[in-house]
Amino acid sequence: MPSPEEASTSSEPISFRSLCLIDPLLEALDQLKFTTPTQIQVDAIPHALQGRDIIGVAATGSGKTAAFALPILQRLWDEPKGLFACVLAPTRELAYQISNQFEALGSAMGVRCAVIVGGMEMTAQAVALAKRPHIVVATPGRLNDHLENTKGFNLRTLKFLVLDEADRLLDMDFGPVIDKILKGIPKERSTYLYSATMTMKVAKLQRASLSNPVRVEVSTKYQTVSTLLQYYLLMPLKDKDAYLAYLANSLAQNSIIIFTRTVHDAARLSIILRTLGFPAVPLHGQLSQSQRLGALSKFKSGGRKVLVATDLASRGLDIPSVDVVINFDIPTHSKDYIHRVGRTARAGRAGKSITLVTQYDVELIQRIEKVIGKKMELWPSDIEEVALLKERVAEAGRLATNELKERGGNERQKRKRGGGGRTNDNGDRDDDVVEAGIPVKQKRSRS
Template sequence: MPEPEEASTSSTNVTFKSLGLIDPLLEALDQMKFKAPTDIQAEALPHALQGRDIIGVASTGSGKTAAFALPILQKLWEEPKGLFACVISPTRELAYQISQQFEALGSAMGVRCVVIVGGMDIMSQKVALAKKPHIVVATPGRLNDHLENTKGFSLRTLKFLVLDEADKLLDLDLGPVIDKILKVIPKERTTYLFSATMTTKVAKLQRASLSNPVRVEVSSKYSTVSTLLQYYLFIPMVKKDVNLVYLANSLASNSIIIFTRTVHDAQRLSIILRTLGFPAVPLHGQLSQSARLGALAKFKSGGRKILVATDVASRGLDLPSVDAVINYDVPTSSKDYIHRVGRTARAGRSGKSITIVTQYDVELMQRVEAVIGKKMELWPTDEEEVTLLRERVDEASRLAVNELKDQSKAGSGRKRRRDGAPAADDVDRDDDMVEAGMPTKRKKNRS
């Protein structure tokens, strides 16, 4: 197979109109306050509007969704027939966000979108699919489930396939499920593959699914943005909780995402913060889908100033008002660090990140600094103030441990049938954790 052709469009003084978009889309872009194309949009749209397959390599927050949604909607305006496009996403939250952007951009066209993800009622999804939507946005597991088990549903009329965050899809070992889906969709189609990085797995998927693609790459160096101020806090392991509360107190007027490595810590820290009067809400793979969407809505609206999340929130989500990111744990992967801190300082705005480093994290921290090509600054702390907080934080920690024990007992009582098998919503939750990169109970992981 020939190597993908490199795109060479110059994005200087490019407008959405000059790219050849139709009036209904230009009106929607104007209403959404999209003033000018981002680099990835300016590079990808001319080739996409000519009908070419696209490989898009761009970092988080670069405007990838509009880069693939606009050409799909333009073609749909010309040929409004049946199920038109399928977008495959690695996480549920990203799937909902993609659907919302399709509906906003296609508002003048009356575009119909359906989100098909795990953790939601499968019968209502079957009803929605029977109404012949134009766009299906799905996570791979639940899409494959419908393809195998929902009578009358197929992707035989599909004109467009989009694989979004392809590197994340393949990191979650969803390759075999995607292979199954590729076997039951038309060979004659347009395919867009978007990824933050081009790994060997992504290159293999590209060869299997794209035909004579154009490769569009912006910000090829994997890095953080210049408007982000990056700090670290070096403390003993036993002082992590009290220093986190100190940071939350210091940044009290800011909207903050606190990232943790485990579901347990996300839940525990959100309880500690709420006990101490901070407006915190958790987001992780073991929450029900409605709870997850509710947490995001509260954070986006400003009803909650602090979101305590696992890496389920590190990719793709558009949270425009995040002032600061705190890494309670140093991520084991430098890529994960870049995705996490990419939740702030978006679209040219400034932001700050603070990473809590203990004696066990020094090597991980050095790796992160090597990848981003800069040394982080030490965040100034008032030791006396930290000491004064210690007693209250210890008491809140004890309350959190007891509350989690009570929740665990109540949950295990509700969620087991008499035969000892997991209840249906347990299986759904495990399905979701696979989609979101979370360890499941079946793997006996302490997280």
């Protein structure tokens, strides 16, 4: 096997075969049309195949899932015994996506995966765990629930632990639960920690969980890709909904993700847009798991052209074709802006982002421009056309407000009568709700 340095510096074009991957994996990569390894894969896979722990610093969309999945699957080919690897992910959607990639890459090997996340029945998950899957992909809270409550389930035979999107895991306060999980797994294991940023919290987690790791860093600077055209649209706060409707109308043939700061706005705007005739579907943390997966599936398949989402959808999710990202609310952190707009202009394709800027947002937009190192262009708008939309949008807004109140009242009555409902990874109730995205709680909570 060539050394990692030789693999990275050879003058010959680097291929997956030159990384010394086995034939079953090369066949799967060929079927998936993965022709050339990405930089994170080139840098990480040779070290991983030599048995080293890995710290990978790379942005979403860089190919890091395959960077940790391929070495795990190659080792599994040699030792196909019991529960082999556990991957911790910050969100349920990312967990399902990681599992799908493991199954696709391990298709010639018959790899078995189990996804263990909140919002799904514990009993069914316990049955899946009893079937001894090779790979468990989980959110930390639900995995810990099973470790404490599911008879016969443990991680004592684990050979690999992966902490994916580690900065996000810690931002979501999973640190104490991860500490509990670390105490119940073998010290003799390989550990891969992947993160978009190396914060002090991530560095502390690294010291606690990795042994003599190799650090692989693809990009140290947060930046947007050159194929992304970035615009802003200035408006009074009171007309924000009308300007959003104007954009949805003028971009009607495009696939669009609209990002909001709160669950309430994601639910409210999806109703407004659907009332106005736009095929919109919401995605936020107070939908049931089946609805969240259903919303993603409809958007990916083109059944719905507009996805109205909280930052739940801003990182990790691979949605191949998104033409436009609209920031209904400006994120307060510049890195969140970069994650959001990174949903479009992926893999060398072109894309657009449009950020709605009110009189209260000027300082935030200037801060983002400073971080990305470029000035956004003004998106052209027709003030008269926006004025014509205002009355219809206001009426749709009133209908949305009434529907939210009515659904919220119905859900409260249902719970009083002892209706169903589960808890999600953060301990919040996760009742089933309608496709329009009516949240159980009416407060303006985040995702």
